[in-house]
Amino acid sequence: MMLRALSTVITEMQEAMLPFAAAHDCGADAVYLHDAYLKLPLDFCLIFEDGQAQLLADVPRSLSDSHWHSTASTLAITLEPLAVQELV
Amino acid sequence: MSAKLPVGVQDMGVPFDVFIQALTLQLDKAQASMAIKARVGRLPLTFAVKDVTLDLRAFVRVVNDDIWVRPAGPGDEHASSIKLSLTTVTKPMIDENAVNFETQAPQFTHKEGLTEHFSESDQRALELIGVHNIEQLQDLRKAAGADVVARLARMPVNRLQQAMLSASAPRVTSVKHLPTQGDAPPLARVGLRVAGLRPGLGGKLPIARVQGQALEVQEQEDDQWVLHPLVSQLGQEAELEFEDGQRATVLLNDGSLGQWQQDSTPTQNGRPT
Numbered sequence: 377m378m379l380r381a382l383s384t385v386i387t388e389m390q391e392a393m394l395p396f397a398a399a400h401d402c403g404a405d406a407v408y409l410h411d412a413y414l415k416l417p418l419d420f421c422l423i424f425e426d427g428q429a430q431l432l433a434d435v436p437r438s439l440s441d442s443h444w445h446s447t448a449s450t451l452a453i454t455l456e457p458l459a460v461q462e463l464v
Numbered sequence: 465m466s467a468k469l470p471v472g473v474q475d476m477g478v479p480f481d482v483f484i485q486a487l488t489l490q491l492d493k494a495q496a497s498m499a500i501k502a503r504v505g506r507l508p509l510t511f512a513v514k515d516v517t518l519d520l521r522a523f524v525r526v527v528n529d530d531i532w533v534r535p536a537g538p539g540d541e542h543a544s545s546i547k548l549s550l551t552t553v554t555k556p557m558i559d560e561n562a563v564n565f566e567t568q569a570p571q572f573t574h575k576e577g578l579t580e581h582f583s584e585s586d587q588r589a590l591e592l593i594g595v596h597n598i599e600q601l602q603d604l605r606k607a608a609g610a611d612v613v614a615r616l617a618r619m620p621v622n623r624l625q626q627a628m629l630s631a632s633a634p635r636v637t638s639v640k641h642l643p644t645q646g647d648a649p650p651l652a653r654v655g656l657r658v659a660g661l662r663p664g665l666g667g668k669l670p671i672a673r674v675q676g677q678a679l680e681v682q683e684q685e686d687d688q689w690v691l692h693p694l695v696s697q698l699g700q701e702a703e704l705e706f707e708d709g710q711r712a713t714v715l716l717n718d719g720s721l722g723q724w725q726q727d728s729t730p731t732q733n734g735r736p737t
Contacts, residue, residue, distance in 0.1 A: 383493035386513065390498045393511035411514065420520065420535040422478055422486065429478050429486040447543075449535065450519045458512040462554045463499040 379421055379432035386453065389414060393455050411456035417448035477523065477534025484548075485592065491516060491550060513552055520546045580721075581627040589617040598631045634658045634704055634714045634722040637688060641695060650695040654716055655688045658706075668707040674700050674716070691716075 396409045418433045433451070478486070495513055502510040521536040521543040536543035578587050578598065593616045595601045605613050605628065614621040638655035672679040672691050679702065680692040691702065693716055704712045704722070714722025 381493070382487070382490035383497065386491065386494035387497050390494065390511055390513070391501075394507070397507065397509045397511050412511070421537065422483070422535060428489075429482050431483075431486040431490050447521055447545075449521045452515075452517040452519075453513060454515040455511040456514045457509050458514075458554065460499065460502045460508060460510055462556055463495065463502075463510075463512060 379419060379434045382420075382431045382433040385418075385433055385435070389453065390455060397457055409457070411454055413452065413454050415450055415452040418451045420449055476525075476527070477532045480531040480533050481592075483533045487518070487548070488550070495552065515552070516548075516550045518546075518548045518550075520548065522546050578631065581631040586617070586619055586623075586627070589619060593617055598628075601628060602632065629724060630721075632658065633724055634712050636714060636716060636718055636720040636722075639698060639716065639718040642692075651692050652695050652698055652716075654691040654693060654698075656691055656704075656714070657688045658712075670707065671705040673703045 393409075393412055396412075399408065416435050418435055420431065420433045422429050422431060424430070436448070477483075491513065498510060498512065520533075521540075522545075523534045523536060523540070524544050524546070525532050525534075533546065578590065578596075578601075582590065590596075590601065593604075593613075595604060595613075595617075601613070608616075610625050610628070611621050614624045617624070635657050636654055637657045638653075640653045642651045642653055644650045669681045669683060670689065672681050674693055674697045677697075679697075682690045682692070693700075693702070698716045700716055701713050702716050704714065706712075711725040712722045713725065714720055
């Protein structure tokens with residue numbers, strides 16, 4: 377399985393949530409998404425690149441891809457709406 | 465594991481702190497990338513990572529008192545479970561908890577303080593433990609001890625102490641000629657700084673001599689002492705004696721770095737012993 381940088385995987389998750397951020401920002405809806413909690417099985421590996429360790433990861437494309445893992449690693453991530461000016 | 469890894473690394477993994485750095489680097493990259501996209505897209509609001517919990521299946525071993533971690537790969541059984549929880553720091557949190565940083569003398573910043581005495585890899589190792597200049601190194605050494613700093617930075621203690629000894633030597637930060645007054649011989653104003661010693665905290669003034677002739681020493685607010693040698697004494701070697709008995713010599717030239725005297729009394733003050 378081809379693994380990608382963990383940041384790429386997380387960025388994809390964040391981008392999937394952007395429409396909800398836009399809806400939240402409009403304020404038209406009475407109900408909006410407060411936060412999103414995702415818990416995913418991930419394959420991890422480390423490589424050395426640019427003089428440092430890089431963490432690669434990705435979700436298994438299908439269960440059959442990861443049947444050799446007796447217990448897979450998991451990443452739980454909470455995403456919540458945040459004003460852009462509050463980001464560091 | 466990736467085919468890019470040498471066999472030894474595939475077997476051993478990486479030190480735990482290196483793994484944590486690799487993880488936080490990826491999270492920072494993701495957050496930065498998302499912030500850039502939101503700013504470019506002029507979005508006032510975005511979905512940011514608030515918390516991350518990682519349950520990593522990995523093999524753990526201890527090598528020379530360091531914990532090494534290797535993520536479990538396909539076919540690996542009986543891996544250990546490492547749980548890590550991370551949270552995001554936002555700008556309001558930083559503003560709330562920020563401390564006022566002391567201004568650094570431009571002549572004694574990271575570039576001139578560490579680069580002259582530590583190799584690039586040693587500087588990087590020190591940066592990873594939060595040390596960016598000699599003052600921070602001195603403070604950490606005083607709080608934790610040189611052996612702890614050396615262990616954290618993964619460098620031999622004697623190399624660390626030798627480099628600190630050189631880096632903490634007195635340094636001439638400025639040389640200015642003063643206007644002459646009447647028939648008095650022309651005087652100069654020489655700024656002197658010693659890493660780890662902070663004038664202005666009530667310490668005794670050092671004694672300075674050039675060829676046995678005492679120089680006037682004043683205390684400055686910007687962490688420096690000021691010597692007033694004759695212009696004709698510039699370029700000569702000044703002998704300095706500090707409150708704790710440590711002695712050093714330094715040439716009265718702009719940017720000159722002095723040397724501690726080997727036979728001076730060991731001290732528990734800011735300098736290495």
